[in-house]
Amino acid sequence: MNDTIIQEIQDKYNEFSSSERELADFFLHNREKIDFSAQNIAKMNYVSEATVSRFSQRLGYQGYREFIFVYERFLDQEEIKFDLLTQNVLFTYKDLLNQTYSLIDEEQIRRIVLMLNNSNYVYIYGKGNSGLCAREFKMRFMRLGLHVESVVDTHLMKMNSVLMDPKSVVIAISMSGQNLVQYLEKAKERGAKTIMITALPSDKMFEVCDEVLVSASIEGLDVGNVISPQFPALVLMDIIYSHFLNKGFAKKQKLLEDTLTYIKE
Structure with a gap:
């Protein structure tokens, strides 16, 4: 489910109202962990808390709390992916140096x-x-x-x-x-x-x-x-x-x- 939340937002994008699209754009591009309370997200995106709740329900969630729980798990997963990519690059350079040493x-x-x-x-x-x-x-x-x-x-x-x-x-x-x-x-x-x-x-x-x-x-x-x-x-x-x-x-x-x-x- 963590892998599909971005796709879910993209699939529903054309069905959103203009204010809901403001939220969609935010969640599609954000990769930082911040204060994800409904009040703060509404304030950051100049929408009402009711819009935040309605946005979550349009995506199939019971409410904003369920949506943000899944979204935060997605962010955790993205951090892990980044760490693995970094490690893979460094390990590859290490492998190249080991090859050079043997050659x-x-x-x-x-x-x-x-x-x-x-x-x-x-x-x-x-x-x-x-x-x-x-x-x-x-x-x-x-x-x-x-x-x-x-x-x-x-x-x-x-x-x-x-x-x-x-x-x-x-x-x-x-x-x-x-x-x-x-x-x-x-x-x-x-x-x-x-x-x-x-x-x-x-x-x-x-x-x-x-x-x-x-x-x-x-x-x-x-x-x-x-x-x-x-x-x-x-x-x-x-x-x-x-x-x-x-x-x-x-x-x-x-x-x-x-x-x-x-x-x-």
Whole structure:
């Protein structure tokens, strides 16, 4: 019955008088626990207490007290649903972190950091949500003195990939693993180091890339559709960032402090 009270109000809405519709609108949109006495509800909605009683009876209740008893139970149920949704989201993030912990290879992270330290230029490829990660990667690592550029347009990826040399590193971010391997392949032919960050690695990636960094996947999780698709890639970025900062810490920390100070000025 708690689940249907809103539907009951909606079904009867066209049968209500104008004053009863004022009450209907209130109960349809309210989700707060307040003083639900007939006197207070009538005052809040500028109707009479008789209208409050009549409204309840039109919905099939003996009176307002029976109606408000069911309505308050509905609000309790809504609070429980909210709590469960919050818990599900937090548990999902926890699951993603656990996946990352099981997938991470410290030696691989060190190899990637070495590539970055030995590079003249680093290019981060990404489209859509992965493009947002590419921009974040650029903003964070350039503060540590890395010559890095984000490339989020496929036309520019094509042109950029043929301009690589052995001192270049290309990192492609694609959670689905689609459509970016071809650009890494061309960069590899030019001698560049190539890295793929993905949740769905393929045999082709391992052929083309020096490193395939596998991220956690949000697919199959209970509330995966409400989890930011960038989250797994951003976690890996933070890990790489931490190792990169630690390699030559004093110099990079000074650069970081200088850039942050200048930004604040």
